[in-house]
Amino acid sequence: MFELFQKNPVPDVDTRVLPLHFFDDGPLWRAFLLYTMFVVDDVLDADKLKTSLERLVLKDGWWKLGARLRMNRTGDLEYHLPSEFSSERPAIAYTHVEYDYDSVKHPLACRLPRASERPAIVCNPNEFLGLMRPENSPTKLGDYVNSDRPQLGLHIVSFKDATLVSLYWPHTAFDAMGQKTLLEAWSLILQGKEDAVKEPYGSDFDPLATLGQSPNETHRLAHQKMGTFNLIYYGISQLASFFRQQENRMVCIPASFVDRLRETAISDLRSLGSKDAFLTESDILCAWWTRFATAHLPSHSSRTVVLNMAYDLRKPLQRDLIPKGSIYLSNAVGFINVILSVKEITGNPISYTASAIRGAINELGTREQVESFQAMVRNSSAKLPPFFGDRNMHMVTLSNWTKAKLFDVDFSAAVIGENTDETVEKGKPRYIQNTQNGLILPNGFPIIGKDSGGNYWLSGHMKKGHWARIEKLLAEES
Known part of the structure; x- marks a missing residue:
């Protein structure tokens, strides 16, 4: 925890500072960094995935994804939003690795599991960390607090026959249903339907600020x-x-x-x-x-x-x-x-x-x-x-x-070329894994x-x- 109190290496040049919601900033969520990898059996346009996600951050109410995490003098976390995003201060953390061959020829990707015919252990997800976590990726909350790192990271690994899309973020930002919200909005922008993207409720205030203040019955347990x-x-x-x-x-x-x-x-x-x-x-x-x-x-x-x-x-x-x-x-x-x-x-x-x-x-x-x-x-x-x-x-x-x-995420608008394999659902993941740091x-x-x-x-x-x-x-x- 002591690394959270280190001096921030980046000068505070932000124009907007907001506190985290009460139930976002707690020791439980501070302890987790989440990584989710989507394995898609299609070739996806990495640049299109990146730019569409960046556009999402710029939309009303979605600013939190590009904010920087800071700790104030009382020990509470805050969001510091850059006055503008640039190549030096990007809206999202982005990395891309490209291989000039099929995934079956890669020593790790070739072992990514497929559905089994009976209940079975199909893999050790930790074997694939090298495919879903870029070099120098965050491993603890202090890696956000003490750097100029955006909340949301995107790491893409491209093969000639498949694409691995990984998102990572601190749990203080959002939960699994929040990830659903993010993926659906991202997909809409990919499809050119930006006007259909809703503004998240509570982006500028805490809707749960009063939750738990007025219990009128005893908890059953x-x-x-x-x-x-x-x-x-x-x-x-x-x-x-x-x-x-x-x-x-x-x-x-x-x-x-x-x-x-x-x-x-x-x-x-x-x-x-x-x-x-x-x-x-x-x-x-x-x-x-x-x-x-x-x-x-x-x-x-x-x-x-x-x-x-x-x-x-x-x-x-x-x-x-x-x-x-x-x-x-x-x-x-x-x-x-x-x-x-x-x-x-x-x-x-x-x-x-x-x-x-x-x-x-x-x-x-x-x-x-x-x-x-x-x-x-x-x-x-x-x-x-x-x-x-x-x-x-x-x-x-x-x-x-x-x-x-999560398996319904639609990346089809970013698919390059046609896949002749009729068993492949265009732009949809066939395998997803989540791992956590912290x-x-x-x-x-x-x-x-x-x-x-x-x-x-x-x-x-x-x-x-x-x-x-x-x-x-x-x-x-x-």
């Missing part, structure tokens, strides 16, 4: 909120996991398998007398994966397992803070917690855990419960989300980005989303050795 002593005990017990060697893997779950999981889960509920059984694919997928994420624990254990699920707040906040139909380019994330035991997860069908997840979302995802949860964040001395459970619990963090529809969260699993074939992709970090066990268990799945 308040009785299970960990106190200071238990939180310290849990924190100390988990310290080692942040220093142990972690392994990162990508898993593909085919559409046909997800369909069978859902049919079985719904059938199980109906057999128990639930005529109006409702479970989403997300509920079932998260429940199914929880079994693998806890497979290293004794199956008959009574140990508490807390599913800590990231929850997009845009919909519940439509009532009063974020108007329906608007776009919000910031962080609007809460957490839904599901508290079970290991033996509940392993000793019951997947429908049991999926129902617990659906019930928690219905109960804790209301506008009133969101207010109560965010009040606990606001009132925390560390400005962190509350922890529910007990000091010996095992936590699994799930962040489902499916609603961000804090590596053990047992944290982002679900990247669902591709055009209906296949799901998820990744995550686990203690060395756990993935080998999961690989064997996945091989047993039909």
